[in-house]
Amino acid sequence: MTVTGRVRPSVGAMPSYRPGKDAAQAEAEHGISGAIKLASNETPWPPVESVVEAVREAAGSINRYADHRATGLRDRLADWFDVSADMVSVGAGSAGLLQQLCLSFVDPGDEVVFPWRSFEVYPVYTQLMAGRGVTVPLDGWSIDLDAVAAAVRPTTKIVFLATPNNPTGTALTTAALADFMRRVSPDVVVAVDEAYREFNDPSLGDPVTDLVPEFPNVIVLRTFSKAHGLAGLRLGYGVAQAPLIEQVDKTMAPFAVNALAQAAGIAAIEAEPEIRTRVDLLLAERVRLVADLRADGHKLPDPHGNFVWLPFGERTGEIHLGLERRGVVTRPFADEGIRVTIGSPDENDRFRSTLAEVIAAL
Ligand SMILES: Cc1ncc(COP(=O)(O)O)c(C=O)c1O
Incomplete structure (x- = not known):
């Protein structure tokens, strides 16, 4: 070929x-x-019946494009987190939002900092933008936030922090993350990747309430793929202050969150x-x-x-x-x-x- x-x-x-x-x-x-x-x-069981039913119903209208912005779902997520709707974005999985972050913020030669080992897509998306991935070794199995802060330079555009970390499963407290945020320039976007939020110990804190109101450069990413059992539908979301969400939304592929995913997301929140x-x-x-x-x-x-x-x-x-x-x-x-x-x-x-x-x- x-x-x-x-x-x-x-x-x-x-x-x-x-x-x-x-x-x-x-x-x-x-x-x-x-x-x-x-x-x-993934979750070993099929999705809950009410979610399957919502998907069945939505399937009857898939001759039409879905709402590009997934307004109903964003509104429902905003209610759930008690934030305004302009503080919520949705994507084709949280991996879709990770890619959008790179598209929105990384130019060729820019640096993206992340602990390593961590989620495999961080270096892939960085390279996609011709960015430079700066990996920070784990301290044993845990993320070393002091070392991550030391790796951030004026050329750094994004820091990815998975908590719990994939694959080592260790987690960060929001107190430690807030301390980290205070040491990092507000020009650097910090993505707190909480794909496994629902399985984590809630006493470690909630970045949506503990970090988002104070730091305009933090975005919290979560997903319906894991606890909610919707990996095959591709639905993730991000919560941040409105100006950051606006930049992320600019790089969303048209209709990236499909009609079935929108219906399933709303039904999954109801089925909490x-x-x-x-x-x-x-x-x-x-x-x-x-x-x-x-x-x-x-x-x-x-x-x-x-x-x-x-x-x-x-x-x-x-x-x-x-x-x-x-x-x-x-x-x-x-x-x-x-x-x-x-x-x-x-x-x-x-x-x-x-x-x-x-x-x-x-
Ligand atoms: C740390 C982390 N972030 C993000 C994702 C992406 O999940 P999804 O794109 O299905 O929402 C995963 C999936 O394994 C993950 O482990």
Whole structure:
């Protein structure tokens, strides 16, 4: 095939984003059946019935474009957080909003600072803009905010901070984040990426109430993909002061949040008590799995999301492959560790026993 256009140098050198393998891919690759996927931090159950019903109903009108700005959904989110509607943006997943932030604020040569290891799209989107990613090593498994603040320079446009951090699961308090914000120029946009908010310990604080009113350069990103079980629909949102939201909205692809996602988001907010019950079930499973893994002799940081981080170091590759050949699909980070989503009780039991089998066979 001949490519007639010239690929931009920053894109030509860029790796494609590689999502976690799904169960069917692993089955085909290893000639097995009955695989389970614990690789992408999804919820193990289908969405709640009222959300499915809202999607069914909205599907009847998808011959029409949706409302580009998703006004009804933004209004509902604004009510939920007790902020004005101009303080809320929505995107095609929170990953869509992360990309919009780079499109809005990063010119070629600008710096984007983020702890590492963290969410894989931060370096990808930075490179997409021909920006320069500045990675700040974790302190053990945790984000080192002093080191992040020290890495911020006049050429820095954005700082990405995932809390809980993907994949290590550690979390930051809003008190520490406020202290960080006071040390960073107000010209730098700080994205507090809370994709796993609903699984986090609420006593660490809420950036929407603790940071947004004071800092015009902070944006809090959240998603319906994880706790709300809508990963396949692509719906995320951001909360910030109105001028920052206005800049982010300028780079939104037309109709990026589709009609089904808009209807599902509103229905999911209405279904909050049911969703909370599911989150509580997963949190109980998290406690059980962590205790079991520690009893089996594994070292792991306290998780704050719907996943655990097992720092297997150089054994990562063989343990990941051993699990996958036995039908348990997890997310490997070469020579660092594996990230394992908290699944249903049966899935968690299967992961634990398969891991013991794999390690015994090493
Ligand atoms: C830290 C973090 N941020 C953002 C996302 C993106 O989620 P979504 O685009 O589905 O909202 C993820 C997904 O895994 C994540 O781990």
